[in-house]
Each structure stands twice: as C-alpha cells, then as structure tokens.
Amino acid sequence: MPQISQLAATYSSQIFWMLLIFGAVFFLVGRGMAPRVIETMEGRDQRISADLSAAEAARRDADAQDDAWKASAAKQRGEAQALIAAAKAEAAKSTEVRLGASSAEAEVRVAEAEARIAAARDGALAEIETVAADAAADIAARVAGLTVPADAARAAVKDVLHG
C-alpha cells in the first residue's frame, strides 16, 4: 500500500502541495468567483421579483384607471340621459303650450267666422224678405191690379217665410 509504505518519503510534499494548491483554489475560486456567481444569481432573482412587482403595480394601476374611467363614463351617461329627458320634457311642454295657444286662436277665428256667417245669413234673409216683399207687391199689382202698401207686403212675406 503506497499510501503507507511511501508515507515517510512523501508526506511533506503531499501536505505542502495540498496546502498550496487548495489555498490557491480557495482564494481564486472560493473567494474570487463563487461569491460573484451567487451575486449574479441574487441580482437575477431580485430583478425578476422587481419586474414582477412592477408588473403587478402596473396592473393595479390599469385596473384603477379602468374603474375610474368606467365610473366617469357612467356618470357622463347619466348626465346625458338627464339632459335628454329635460330637453324632451321642455319640448313637450312648449309643444303643448303652442298647441293650446294656436287652438284657442283657431277657436276664436272659427267663432268669428261663424258670427260673420250668421250675420251674412241674417243680412241675406233680410234682403230676401225685402226682395220678396217687393216682388209680391209687384206681382199683386200686375196680376190683381192691387196696390199693396210696402209694409203690408213685407208683413205678409214675413208671415209666409217664417211660417
């Protein structure tokens, strides 16, 4: 077993080189490189979690903005509907008022026209009576040779006309 048979001759060399080379490994690899590898990994983990939380914050922000937008849209819609309703009511009211006014005017004018018609008819009747009395007196004078006074003729015509 060379480990034992060569022990006396080689132990010092083994220990010396082991310490020297492992020492070099410790300082170069262990202290120089491994912490930087860990640092890189931690930096990456932090970056990932920072990115994730930033994304989460952005999502929450977007949600809040969306909610605000929805609320304002609903409010504006409500306002618009109120405006429309008010305008509708206004329009209906003014239509009604104008309708009332024009119908009153129309009634007045109808009444005036009726009065005028009645007057015209009365006038025409009176005229007809006069004409008829004249004609009756004329007829009586020609046919019977009677001279009928104008008043009597008019009374007689009136009698006939009005029953």
Next chain:
Amino acid sequence: MAAEAKVDPMHQFAIQPMFGTEHWSVAGFNIAFTNSALWMLISAVALYAFMLGGMKRELVPGRWQMMVESMTGFIENMLTANIGKEGRKYLPYVFSLFMFILFANLLGLLPLGLVGIHPFTFTSHFTATGVLAILSFGIVLVVGFWKHGLHFFSLFVPHGTPLPMIPLIFVIELVSFLVRPFSLGLRLFVAMMAGHVLLEVLSSFVIGGANAGVFFMGLVSIPSFILMVAICALEILVAGIQAYVFALLTSLYINDAEHLH
C-alpha cells in the same frame, strides 16, 4: 506480454516524484513535485477553467453559466439549510472543498491510460484528504472558540443530561468530536481507494482470463468486464457522493461550532 500481464492493483497509488526531488525543500522537508501534486494542479486548473466559463454573469444564463450556477447554488442551499443565514460566509471554503474533491475524484476516473497518461487520484491518499479534514476541523475549532469561548465545551454535554452522567457523556462526546477529522479524511480516502482497487483487480481478472484461453475468457473475463462497466458507473456516483459527504459533514460540524446544540 504474458509476463507483463500481471496487474499490481496498488501500483496506481504509487507517488512518483517528477522533479525537484533532491533540491526542493522547506525547512528540511522534502517538497518534490510529484504526480500527486501534478494532479492536484490539474484539478485546480480544471476547476478554475470550469468556473471561468460561468463568469459571464449574464442575466439570462447560457448552459455553462447554468452549470456553474447550479453547483454554486447547490452548495449555498446546503449551507443555508444546515447552518442558516450565517452559513453564507463559509461558502468560499465549502464550495472550494466540494468542487476540488469532486474534480479530483472525477479526473482520477478518466480512462486516460488508453492514451498513455496515468491519472492519479490524490484523494485516495490520506496525506491529502487528511490535510482537508484537518482544515475543516481547524475551522470548526477556531469558529467554536471564537464565537463561544470556553462555553464551546458545552457542545459535549447535550441538553437534559442527568447530572451523574455528565462526566461520562462529556468524555464520550469529546472522543466522538475528536474522531471527526479522522473519519472525515479516512472516509474519502477509503472510498476512493476501494473503488480504484476493485477496478484494477477486476481488470487483472479480465487480462488473466483472456491469457488463460477462450474458456476462461468466457467464464471470467467477460463477466468481470461487464461488472467493471457497472462499477465504473458506480464509481462516478461515489466520486460525487464522497465529495458531497465531505462538504455536508464539514457544514454540519461548522453548524455545531456556530450554534452549539
């Protein structure tokens, strides 16, 4: 050919000085650069190259960076799970330990013998694993006494020990504590050596059976070869598991030192 067919399963563990045998010494101790030291160096360089591929530090990692990060993250998770948030400061040590042992174990398994290079698994030498084990144990002692002072000795008296039992328990716990560096170092050394010896012994069966004729080749060589293939897969697993066990036990011991019980 037949004379050289004899396979010495222990030869692979022999340390061969490469240069500096005579002149290189520190305070009288020989520090020749051996094949063992060469493979330590190769493991270290391979590990450095592996890590360098993962140092692009991109936000979206490539495959190589992903490998390096999963290794680092694996050790970091282990430390956080076993020690807690204080475990972070031991990452450099435990990561170096794990990766260095893992690379050493895996590189020692490479079939480079096919191209004439003989991989040397320095983790199959207790002089090498012992250094790492004593380092881990030393860190446990330093951290324990630094943080808790003499109160660290309460580690040897579990909560709720009845008063008359305390001296006995103290001695038992102390012994089990002091055995830790040995168990730590020997476990790795034994596991690596056993696997390599097993492969070598089976390969000697393959060669010996083939040399003994067609009948023995069918009877011995082919089943041994199939077994070798399976054991190679097992050895790759063991290489990872032993590196993991070493790092895991180190972190558990450090946890003891950080938090006592």
